[in-house]
Amino acid sequence: MKPIGLLLAMMLAGAAVAQPAPEAVKSYGPDDAGRRLLVRGTTDIARFETVMDLFASRRGDTRIDYEQWGSNDLFEVTVADCREGVEAADMVISSAVDLQFKLANDGCARAHRSAATARLPQVANWRDEVFGITRELAVIVYNRRLIDDAEVPRSRFDLIDLLRPDDSRFRGRVATYDIEASGLGYLFAFADAQQATTFGSLIEAFGRSGAVATCCSAEIIDGVADGTYLIAYNVLGSYALARAERNPDIVAVAPDDYTLVLARAALIPRLAAEPDLAGAFLDFLLSEAGRSALRSAQLIVSTEEGGPEYLRLPDTAETSFRPIALTPSLLVGLDRHKRRDFIALWRSTFPNEGGAGVTPE
Amino acid sequence: MESRARSGTRLTGSLSFRLGVALAVVLAIGGVAVSLAAYAYGRSAAQNSYDRLLVGAANQIAGSLRLRGGEIMVDIPVSAFDLLSLAPRDRVVYAVFDDRGQLITGYDAVAPPDGDDEFFGGSFAGEPVRYAHVRRLISERSFLGAVDVVVGQTIEARRDLAQQVTRNALVAVAAAGLVISGLAFLAVNSALRPLRRLERDVAARSSRDLTPVDVEVPQEIASLVAALNRFIGRIDRQLRIMRTLIADASHQLRTPIAALRAQAELAREAPDAEEMRRIVERIHDRSRNLSQLTDQLLNHAMIIHRADSVELTSVDLRVVASEAVAQFDQTLTGAELEVRMDLPEEPMICDGDALSLVEACKNLINNAVAYGKPPITVFVEDAGATFRLGVRDRGDGMAEEMWADAGSRFAKRSGVSSTSAGLGLSIVSAVAQAHRGRMKIRRPADDRFEVFVELPKVSEVEA
Numbered sequence: 001m002k003p004i005g006l007l008l009a010m011m012l013a014g015a016a017v018a019q020p021a022p023e024a025v026k027s028y029g030p031d032d033a034g035r036r037l038l039v040r041g042t043t044d045i046a047r048f049e050t051v052m053d054l055f056a057s058r059r060g061d062t063r064i065d066y067e068q069w070g071s072n073d074l075f076e077v078t079v080a081d082c083r084e085g086v087e088a089a090d091m092v093i094s095s096a097v098d099l100q101f102k103l104a105n106d107g108c109a110r111a112h113r114s115a116a117t118a119r120l121p122q123v124a125n126w127r128d129e130v131f132g133i134t135r136e137l138a139v140i141v142y143n144r145r146l147i148d149d150a151e152v153p154r155s156r157f158d159l160i161d162l163l164r165p166d167d168s169r170f171r172g173r174v175a176t177y178d179i180e181a182s183g184l185g186y187l188f189a190f191a192d193a194q195q196a197t198t199f200g201s202l203i204e205a206f207g208r209s210g211a212v213a214t215c216c217s218a219e220i221i222d223g224v225a226d227g228t229y230l231i232a233y234n235v236l237g238s239y240a241l242a243r244a245e246r247n248p249d250i251v252a253v254a255p256d257d258y259t260l261v262l263a264r265a266a267l268i269p270r271l272a273a274e275p276d277l278a279g280a281f282l283d284f285l286l287s288e289a290g291r292s293a294l295r296s297a298q299l300i301v302s303t304e305e306g307g308p309e310y311l312r313l314p315d316t317a318e319t320s321f322r323p324i325a326l327t328p329s330l331l332v333g334l335d336r337h338k339r340r341d342f343i344a345l346w347r348s349t350f351p352n353e354g355g356a357g358v359t360p361e
Numbered sequence: 362m363e364s365r366a367r368s369g370t371r372l373t374g375s376l377s378f379r380l381g382v383a384l385a386v387v388l389a390i391g392g393v394a395v396s397l398a399a400y401a402y403g404r405s406a407a408q409n410s411y412d413r414l415l416v417g418a419a420n421q422i423a424g425s426l427r428l429r430g431g432e433i434m435v436d437i438p439v440s441a442f443d444l445l446s447l448a449p450r451d452r453v454v455y456a457v458f459d460d461r462g463q464l465i466t467g468y469d470a471v472a473p474p475d476g477d478d479e480f481f482g483g484s485f486a487g488e489p490v491r492y493a494h495v496r497r498l499i500s501e502r503s504f505l506g507a508v509d510v511v512v513g514q515t516i517e518a519r520r521d522l523a524q525q526v527t528r529n530a531l532v533a534v535a536a537a538g539l540v541i542s543g544l545a546f547l548a549v550n551s552a553l554r555p556l557r558r559l560e561r562d563v564a565a566r567s568s569r570d571l572t573p574v575d576v577e578v579p580q581e582i583a584s585l586v587a588a589l590n591r592f593i594g595r596i597d598r599q600l601r602i603m604r605t606l607i608a609d610a611s612h613q614l615r616t617p618i619a620a621l622r623a624q625a626e627l628a629r630e631a632p633d634a635e636e637m638r639r640i641v642e643r644i645h646d647r648s649r650n651l652s653q654l655t656d657q658l659l660n661h662a663m664i665i666h667r668a669d670s671v672e673l674t675s676v677d678l679r680v681v682a683s684e685a686v687a688q689f690d691q692t693l694t695g696a697e698l699e700v701r702m703d704l705p706e707e708p709m710i711c712d713g714d715a716l717s718l719v720e721a722c723k724n725l726i727n728n729a730v731a732y733g734k735p736p737i738t739v740f741v742e743d744a745g746a747t748f749r750l751g752v753r754d755r756g757d758g759m760a761e762e763m764w765a766d767a768g769s770r771f772a773k774r775s776g777v778s779s780t781s782a783g784l785g786l787s788i789v790s791a792v793a794q795a796h797r798g799r800m801k802i803r804r805p806a807d808d809r810f811e812v813f814v815e816l817p818k819v820s821e822v823e824a
Contacts (some may be wrong), residue, residue, distance in 0.1 A: 105452050106468075107486025127450045194439055327446040328453040329439050336466040337435040 132263025403526030460506025668795025751813020758810030
């Protein structure tokens with residue numbers, strides 16, 4: 001396989017695909033390498049390639065093929081491979097950690113134990129089969145040209161207050177993920193529903209003010225950058241911060257009341273062809289070099305040293321961060337009835353928004 | 362064996378070693394028993410606690426069932442799964458079935474329960490799983506029937522907990538074992554300390570010191586010390602007997618032998634055959650007396666030796682009396698003397714040494730023959746608490762002031778006679794004492810004189 005560069009499979013919104021397929025594919029390392037590692041992930045290639053480059057160059061004789069997938073498709077294809085006994089990806093990395101957890105729970109992952117995995121906290125390592133490799137915040141994003149400091153919502157209560165007045169200029173200009181289309185959006189919304197009673201008021205405020213549920217981190221942040229949306233809620237911080245590096249108008253707020261913390265989950269499929277190599281890659285991701293590469297890609301956000309200036313951290317950082325832990329509770333949101341009910345509730349709030357089709361995040 | 366026993370100590374292993382082995386066996390058996398019990402307990406404790414979590418989760422799910430338009434809706438509470446998260450590494454599997462056994466929600470890998478069992482085993486993703494089953498009956502207009510909720514979890518946490526409980530119990534057992542061993546070591550040491558004290562006391566004695574050992578010892582060793590003291594006492598007595606024998610022999614035999622020598626010298630110088638024959642006659646008389654004296658001396662020594670060394674057995678005193686009379690009759694050549702017997706009908710059994718008793722009896726007869734008047738009667742009688750074995754005659758007997766002293770050696774009325782060493786009554790007294798009895802003398806009437814031994818009866822209870 002030749003390096004194809006960046007191939008965008010998603011050409012048309014809502015294009016139905018009969019066969020789940022990667023959105024983009026890229027390879028790293030020498031073409032004639034003796035060992036090949038197939039990594040499938042939901043992370044944008046642009047965010048993740050530093051790490052893979054680094055790993056491939058360190059190993060020398062290793063080539064990494066990276067396929068970028070939508071989270072639901074990635075789950076479907078991994079389950080199918082697991083059921084049918086097909087030797088497929090060597091590593092699967094997804095921001096939809098609930099789906100990743102389900103894969104491991106259902107016996108589709110294989111254990112990998114090393115000094116690096118042993119150092120992981122319990123919330124980021126389940127059975128030595130699923131590992132949280134990143135640290136990303138669910139943030140509120142705004143455009144500093146359009147909102148002055150006094151108006152900036154520092155918490156969900158602020159956001160609800162902004163939306164409350166009938167003549168609020170924020171009506172119809174707040175965006176969030178469409179949870180039907182985005183696995184990550186569903187995960188965040190479901191976690192919100194678990195965290196606090198504010199979820200009810202928030203979703204009601206969204207409904208009354210005609211908030212927009214749409215697809216995809218990139219699209220939403222674009223909307224904020226160009227002024228279509230004034231505020232985006234529950235955006236994955238890594239994308240927002242990466243954009244903020246280039247566009248100083250973009251600012252991310254980690255809400256004061258609580259901030260969800262997501263650790264992208266990696267697992268080695270049970271039928272991986274190169275489990276040892278995948279384990280080495282995992283150890284590299286958890287190593288200091290790997291972590292610093294992930295940090296420079298904004299996939300690990302350090303909140304201890306105050307963070308970058310375009311990220312506004314809560315005052316009481318210690319109690320505000322709520323990691324989405326790798327525990328069986330993640331299975332609840334995936335329950336058929338639970339999901340149906342939750343989506344029904346969501347749809348009643350956003351009656352006019354349809355599913356946005358294939359979504360990366 | 363004997364020679365080895367005499368040549369030194371026969372070692373049968375150290376006491377501490379034996380105690381150690383016994384203790385180790387007890388601890389090992391106890392340890393294994395406790396470990397098995399702990400494992401069983403750990404397993405059931407782990408099973409119970411995690412079963413409760415399963416049932417709790419299943420109950421929460423069952424409690425979340427709702428009806429909407431005749432359809433069962435399951436609204437699984439997150440807390441149900443938080444409960445299951447308490448087994449942090451175990452896979453979770455669940456399913457809800459309607460009254461027809463159709464899967465409402467959950468994993469289709471779970472088979473509908475076919476009984477009312479609350480718990481059952483199975484497997485999921487290639488691992489053993491423990492399932493809990495809760496049935497909820499719904500009686501509504503739109504739905505009438507039972508809904509089955511099944512929640513399962515792999516058993517890693519149970520196994521870990523059971524192992525942990527067992528391990529902790531083993532650590533506790535090992536610690537207890539160490540403490541017990543330490544205490545046992547101290548106890549053994551302190552228990553053996555009196556033995557060492559005894560050893561020091563015995564080792565420090567001079568070879569001539571045959572006094573009883575006087576060391577403070579606990580009850581358990583007291584019998585050992587008593588036995589040791591008895592042993593020392595026996596050696597002491599026997600040494601004394603030996604000394605007595607030597608003293609007696611030198612004292613008693615010197616004079617008659619000197620006399621014999623004098624006579625023999627006279628015979629050598631004798632002028633004529635007539636004189637010579639007379640002297641030889643005297644030499645013969647004297648040597649016969651000397652041989653009697655030697656007999657008595659040796660008898661006395663033998664009797665006293667026997668008293669210490671011979672086991673007492675059941676003896677019928679009537680047999681003793683007859684035997685003594687028979688033996689006495691044999692020593693007589695003529696029939697000039699008759700010894701009568703006065704014996705009861707029934708057996709007179711007591712613990713005794715027949716040989717020494719016969720010897721004592723013979724001495725009494727000899728005494729009566731020598732100093733009393735016929736008729737001489739050997740009698741045995743029952744005196745209530747004791748038996749009496751003795752001899753009576755018609756003479757005056759010895760003077761009353763000599764009675765108290767009669768049992769001691771050479772307490773002869775008038776020095777040593779040529780025929781008797783005056784040992785007769787002393788032998789009788791020694792035999793009586795060896796039988797825990799006494800020699801007694803009395804004069805029931807003017808012309809009667811009795812010397813007898815009083816022997817304790819065998820107690821009825823013991824017999």
